[in-house]
Structures are given as C-alpha cells and as structure tokens.
Amino acid sequence: MxxxxxxxxxxxxxxxxLLKYFYxxxxxxxxxxxxxxxxxxxxxxxxxxxxxxxxxEPLSGNFGRIESLIRDKNLGNRIHAFPYALSNHSGKAxxxxxxxxxxxxxxxxxxxxxxxxxxxxxxxxxxxHKWLEFNESxxxxxxxxxxxxxxxxxxxIDFIHMDVQGAELDVLKGAGDLIDNIxxxxxxxxxxxxxxxxxxxxxxxxxxxxHHFSMIKDTxxxxxxxxxxxKNTLGKRPLISRxxxxxxx
Numbered sequence: 001m002x003x004x005x006x007x008x009x010x011x012x013x014x015x016x017x018l019l020k021y022f023y024x025x026x027x028x029x030x031x032x033x034x035x036x037x038x039x040x041x042x043x044x045x046x047x048x049x050x051x052x053x054x055x056x057e058p059l060s061g062n063f064g065r066i067e068s069l070i071r072d073k074n075l076g077n078r079i080h081a082f083p084y085a086l087s088n089h090s091g092k093a094x095x096x097x098x099x100x101x102x103x104x105x106x107x108x109x110x111x112x113x114x115x116x117x118x119x120x121x122x123x124x125x126x127x128x129h130k131w132l133e134f135n136e137s138x139x140x141x142x143x144x145x146x147x148x149x150x151x152x153x154x155x156x157i158d159f160i161h162m163d164v165q166g167a168e169l170d171v172l173k174g175a176g177d178l179i180d181n182i183x184x185x186x187x188x189x190x191x192x193x194x195x196x197x198x199x200x201x202x203x204x205x206x207x208x209x210x211h212h213f214s215m216i217k218d219t220x221x222x223x224x225x226x227x228x229x230x231k232n233t234l235g236k237r238p239l240i241s242r243x244x245x246x247x248x249x
Contacts, residue, residue: 003109012043014186014228020236025050029157033086033171034164036115038066041079058085058095058140085119087142088174095140096121100133118165120195128223146176156181163188166198169207179211183234190224
C-alpha cells in the first residue's frame with residue numbers, strides 16, 4: 001500500500017540523469033512548480049543539500065502540507081513555498097479542483113484526488129480516470145515566472161520540476177527572456193487533451209526546440225508522461241566525476 005511516508009523517502013525518478021549534469025554539493029537553484037504536498041521539493045533537498053528550492057502550490061490544503069513538511073524536516077532555510085499558480089500572466093484565474101479516489105483504495109494516508117487540479121477545465125480526464133471528480137473551482141493568484149524571479153533577484157534556474165496538469169507551456173511562456181537562463185526542465189506532457197484546450201505534446205516539443213532545449217528522456221505514452229529537457233549549452237560532466245557523484249550521493 002502506498003503511504004505518504006514511503007512515497008516521500010523515494011529518490012527522485014531522474015536522480016541518475018540529474019547527476020550526469022550536477023554535483024550533489026552544487027549550490028543549485030531548483031523550482032518545484034505545482035508542488036502539491038512538497039514531496040519532490042523534499043527529495044531534491046536531500047539529493048542536493050546545498051540547493052535552494054522554490055515550491056509553488058495554489059491550493060491552500062496542499063500548501064499547508066508543504067509548510068508542515070518544511071517544519072517537520074527543518075528545511076525552512078532551504079525550501080521556500082509560495083501560494084501561487086505560475087502562468088503566462090500575473091493576476092487572478094479560475095482553478096479547477098480535483099478530488100476522488102479509485103474504488104477500493106484506502107484514503108486514510110494518501111490523497112489520490114488532490115493531484116490533478118488545473119488552471120484548465122477538465123477535458124478527457126473523466127474518460128481516462130473515471131473516479132476523478134471536478135466539483136469545485138476557486139479563484140487563485142497567478143504569477144509570471146519572469147516577474148517572480150525579478151522580484152527575488154534570481155537571474156537563472158538550474159532545474160525545474162513541473163507538474164501543472166496541462167498548463168506547463170503557459171508557465172514557460174511566462175518565463176519571458178529568462179527561458180534562456182534555465183538549464184534543465186522535467187515536466188509532464190500530454191498526448192491527449194485531458195484538460196480542455198490545453199497545449200499538447202507536439203506544441204510543447206516545438207516550443208522547447210525553438211528555445212534550444214534537447215529532449216534526453218521521454219516517458220510519454222498515448223495519453224501522458226514526462227519529458228526531460230536540457231539546454232543545448234549544458235555539458236555533461238566527465239564519466240569518472242559522474243560515477244563518484246553517484247557513489248557519494
């Protein structure tokens with residue numbers, strides 16, 4: 001059975017890929033966009049103990065869990081949480097809240113339904129995940145990535161982990177010129193419109209290629225998955241350095 005504790009202690013899915021480009025002791029700038037309950041922020045904090053991590057989550061219930069995790073793990077000086085939905089504009093927007101659980105699943109320690117909320121209204125989500133419900137929408141604060149980084153005096157981002165349920169391309173468009181100073185991006189990509197009018201795989205791949213990113217991992221199937229992109233100017237470390245980093249981490 002999945003529990004929050006066992007899930008939390010898993011290493012990042014792309015640990016080996018990250019260690020081809022970064023040392024564990026690098027002072028990285030990492031953005032966790034669509035952080036949900038903060039699990040991935042915590043994992044990256046463990047993998048890169050000198051990293052500064054910015055987590056974004058607009059849902060108040062999820063955001064409270066991120067804050068609790070930061071307090072429980074004593075990571076307040078390393079993980080900084082913000083209650084915004086990053087997008088291609090700053091202001092207000094409707095946010096469609098997901099809920100529900102697959103039949104027969106124990107929800108006492110695991111919230112199945114809180115991970116699919118989106119700035120986009122549901123599309124084929126109900127066909128693919130019949131148990132998933134969208135019974136509520138709220139108004140949330142949105143912010144452009146470029147504006148946030150300007151306000152925080154951040155001029156580059158080493159790595160972005162992004163899962164915003166169809167709004168990934170909007171977030172990247174909101175980066176403006178900062179897109180040239182992002183080194184690596186791991187994000188969810190959809191082959192079918194799980195959310196109404198969302199950008200799909202071909203459009204995302206075209207945007208990334210136009211901004212000089214190369215795809216180095218692709219788990220997208222006929223519905224959805226994740227893709228890992230690296231800026232073309234980011235070189236791999238020598239093999240011996242990578243092996244030492246893997247052994248030390």
